[in-house]
Amino acid sequence: xxxxxxxxxxxxxxxxxxxxxxxxxxxxxxxxxxxxxxxxxxxxxxxxxxxxxxxxxxxxxxxxxxxxxxxxxxxxxxxxxxxxxxxxxxxxxxxxxxxxxxxxxxxxxxxxxxxxxxxxxxxxxxxxxxxxxxxxxxxxxxxxxxxxxxxxxxxxxxxxxxxxxxxxxxxxxxxxxxxxxxxxxxxxxxxxxxxxxxxxxxxxxxxxxxxxxxxxxxxxxxxxxxxxxxxxxxxxxxxxxxxxxxxxxxxxxxxxxxxxxxxxxxxxxxxxxxxxxxxxxxxxxxxxxxxxxxxxxxxxxxxxxxxxxxxxxxxxxxxxxxxxxxxxxxxxxxxxxxxxxxxxxxxxxxxxxxxxxxxxxxxxxxxxxxxxxxxxxxxxxxxxxxxxxxxxxxxxxxxxxxxxxxxxxxxxx
Amino acid sequence: xxxxxxxxxxxxxxxxxxxxxxxxxxxxxxxxxxxxxxxxxxxxxxxxxxxxxxxxxxxxxxxxxxxxxxxxxxxxxxxxxxxxxxxxxxxxxxxxxxxxxxxxxxxxxxxxxxxxxxxxxxxxxxxxxxxxxxxxxxxxxxxxxxxxxxxxxxxxxxxxxxxxxxxxxxxxxxxxxxxxxxxxxxxxxxxxxxxxxxxxxxxxxxxxxxxxxxxxxxxxxxxxxxxxxxxxxxxxxxxxxxxxxxxxxxxxxxxxxxxxxxxxxxxxxxxxxxxxxxxxxxxxxxxxxxxxxxxxxxxxxxxxxxxxxxxxxxxxxxxxxxxxxxxxxxxxxxxxxxxxxxxxxxxxxxxxxxxxxxxxxxxxxxxxxxxxxxxxxxxxxxxxxxxxxxxxxxxxxxxxxxxxxxxxxxxxx
Numbered sequence: 001x002x003x004x005x006x007x008x009x010x011x012x013x014x015x016x017x018x019x020x021x022x023x024x025x026x027x028x029x030x031x032x033x034x035x036x037x038x039x040x041x042x043x044x045x046x047x048x049x050x051x052x053x054x055x056x057x058x059x060x061x062x063x064x065x066x067x068x069x070x071x072x073x074x075x076x077x078x079x080x081x082x083x084x085x086x087x088x089x090x091x092x093x094x095x096x097x098x099x100x101x102x103x104x105x106x107x108x109x110x111x112x113x114x115x116x117x118x119x120x121x122x123x124x125x126x127x128x129x130x131x132x133x134x135x136x137x138x139x140x141x142x143x144x145x146x147x148x149x150x151x152x153x154x155x156x157x158x159x160x161x162x163x164x165x166x167x168x169x170x171x172x173x174x175x176x177x178x179x180x181x182x183x184x185x186x187x188x189x190x191x192x193x194x195x196x197x198x199x200x201x202x203x204x205x206x207x208x209x210x211x212x213x214x215x216x217x218x219x220x221x222x223x224x225x226x227x228x229x230x231x232x233x234x235x236x237x238x239x240x241x242x243x244x245x246x247x248x249x250x251x252x253x254x255x256x257x258x259x260x261x262x263x264x265x266x267x268x269x270x271x272x273x274x275x276x277x278x279x280x281x282x283x284x285x286x287x288x289x290x291x292x293x294x295x296x297x298x299x300x301x302x303x304x305x306x307x308x309x310x311x312x313x314x315x316x317x318x319x320x321x322x323x324x325x326x327x328x329x330x331x332x333x334x335x336x337x338x339x340x341x342x343x344x345x346x347x348x349x350x351x352x353x354x355x356x357x358x359x360x361x362x363x364x365x366x367x368x369x370x371x372x373x374x375x376x377x378x379x380x381x382x383x384x385x386x387x388x389x390x391x392x393x394x395x396x397x398x399x400x401x402x403x404x405x406x407x408x409x410x411x412x413x
Numbered sequence: 414x415x416x417x418x419x420x421x422x423x424x425x426x427x428x429x430x431x432x433x434x435x436x437x438x439x440x441x442x443x444x445x446x447x448x449x450x451x452x453x454x455x456x457x458x459x460x461x462x463x464x465x466x467x468x469x470x471x472x473x474x475x476x477x478x479x480x481x482x483x484x485x486x487x488x489x490x491x492x493x494x495x496x497x498x499x500x501x502x503x504x505x506x507x508x509x510x511x512x513x514x515x516x517x518x519x520x521x522x523x524x525x526x527x528x529x530x531x532x533x534x535x536x537x538x539x540x541x542x543x544x545x546x547x548x549x550x551x552x553x554x555x556x557x558x559x560x561x562x563x564x565x566x567x568x569x570x571x572x573x574x575x576x577x578x579x580x581x582x583x584x585x586x587x588x589x590x591x592x593x594x595x596x597x598x599x600x601x602x603x604x605x606x607x608x609x610x611x612x613x614x615x616x617x618x619x620x621x622x623x624x625x626x627x628x629x630x631x632x633x634x635x636x637x638x639x640x641x642x643x644x645x646x647x648x649x650x651x652x653x654x655x656x657x658x659x660x661x662x663x664x665x666x667x668x669x670x671x672x673x674x675x676x677x678x679x680x681x682x683x684x685x686x687x688x689x690x691x692x693x694x695x696x697x698x699x700x701x702x703x704x705x706x707x708x709x710x711x712x713x714x715x716x717x718x719x720x721x722x723x724x725x726x727x728x729x730x731x732x733x734x735x736x737x738x739x740x741x742x743x744x745x746x747x748x749x750x751x752x753x754x755x756x757x758x759x760x761x762x763x764x765x766x767x768x769x770x771x772x773x774x775x776x777x778x779x780x781x782x783x784x785x786x787x788x789x790x791x792x793x794x795x796x797x798x799x800x801x802x803x804x805x806x807x808x809x810x811x812x813x814x815x816x817x818x819x820x821x822x823x824x825x826x
Binding site: 043055056057058059060086087089090091092094123124125126127140170233234238253315316319322323325327330332333335336337338339341342343344345347357359360362377401402403404406408 | 468469470471473499501502503504505506507536537538539540549591594645728729732733735736738741742743744745748749751753754755756757758760770773774775793813814815817818819821822
């Protein structure tokens, strides 16, 4: 297992303020890990609205199915997350485990089970013994505190090498509101430690439908533009909670995602989600370089994104970046295989600001030394211009190193 | 670079007989490699029909475009292949290089340029100096011999660790005909050494359209069921040549792929293509295990193949196999992400004959020791039953090891 911290990690965990209406507790329930926290309980004041975006896997985890079933209620009183066991592909036992967890949490917080949201991350296929939550959630419910974001971010880590958090502030109808988010994932997509979880809380008052629309839109621009290995998890979960506490300070109650007063808030939410998504890519298993892939000139934004993901998911492009090799031939390959319109003879490719290929051939000014020097940096930008239309996309990923193999060939043993 | 031979290599190159109407020569043209052959000239007697299947990349190499342009003629007099330079993404220069190569070969063999087939494999984006073929092809044309299949297979190697060849014999209308094939590729798909090339010759007399139909059908069951890293080459090329020499011995001239006399021949061709495809997977970059993925019970054969390729291309499944870890949770993940119908609760998974998961959960009889012992073998079978319909597919791949990273992170340097 990789215990060393990613070289791409931020210098420290950001100072995350309390969100009024949110209280946090973490504990050691001994699910799988020893001597570290593995349970997170987040409690919300009555009136907190909720929105969620989940994995598109056809084999989703039991907690994902639970969240989908209670999400239409639109209100949340608690979030329970455990690390070490994903409760995925656990059949009827998995369904019993989520039902029991929700019951324990609802008892502890004196609310309805339909207001409890659940997420699990860790090994697939091992039954989760939810009875371990029995005393733990009760005790936690009595010890909750508002400013424990870092502890929360740490309790949900699996192969992550650093805790991930972000904060943004925005003006909402003349009142400042705050958005805080945490995430885990070392690999968008590393299903054994299944996998990408992110939780966002704000004191803004936003109705469930509006919050859902904002979250779905933001996800497209952030987590859905990030990849580590192209392997989609059974457990990907992003949930946003809006406590509405800022309404007491004069913030308007928002019921429509098209409300013009949402401009700054939506921008801040998108920016926070992008920040968290980039932190996940920077903690990609074995990552030593952070890669931004830009595609322009495609026939549509959708085609551009397919090409960008084809480049960002290519093992050959990612191993070349790991080897500090400006191997643009592999970028050509990845463009060619994406299955959407591309014209080799109009294609241009840049590494950083250095154009290496233009109009279907190597750039005449190509200077191996110059581009090799660029590849030694920690942040690599690969840009392609297709020359076909105005479609554009940006995707983030990391390089593909020996440590990815070590982490994933040896994980269960 | 990996210079050691793949542990999955056959014990030796098979004894491949001459095909009447085919003569072979190889030479050192100094394209990129030193002290090894890098040019193959294969000459065919007049009347040889030809069929070809090429990469679906939108950025194909110049030789692929050349072959596509001359294929409608249906007849071949020569094949020229070089290793070390793929002549891909070389723009106008690339087109000039293939035209010059065809002209040199046509002069050397006194035939039309439209009867010359070309393939190149090696680095992408470097201009190919076709003038190097000038004296070489002339000289080779005078030295051709019929029984040089191993030399041919060696001349087209790039990162391959062993030469690949196969032979099959079949009854065709009461006369025995022979099919010989060679292939290269260390990675279906490793575009710098771009990449999968295979050439097949038979003495059967089969008209171009019929040969094309047989080849396309066979490709679907063989090369298109094999993957190393999911990265589609700019240069994938499979060409079949039928000299018709067996007609002198009484074999019928076939003009229709639906001809009932083709049964044994078509079966032998499919079998030979599968043999060559498996050899390519067994020489996958860094491969230590050969993996067969079977999917049954899908809603259609097409859906089954998408799921099988999703499993076979998953870096997490492949690293688990490398680590001798029966990590069926990753198989669940790969089924879930394939984007075609799957029902978690009907899914069963086997490693070899050991059922590890059934109906959406771990098998009650699951025995880690037993399955771990199985995973230590060199040939790993991963089988899934979806329980939805009768669609089935089989795909071959290899595991994903540190050597893949080493080979591809360091290739150009």
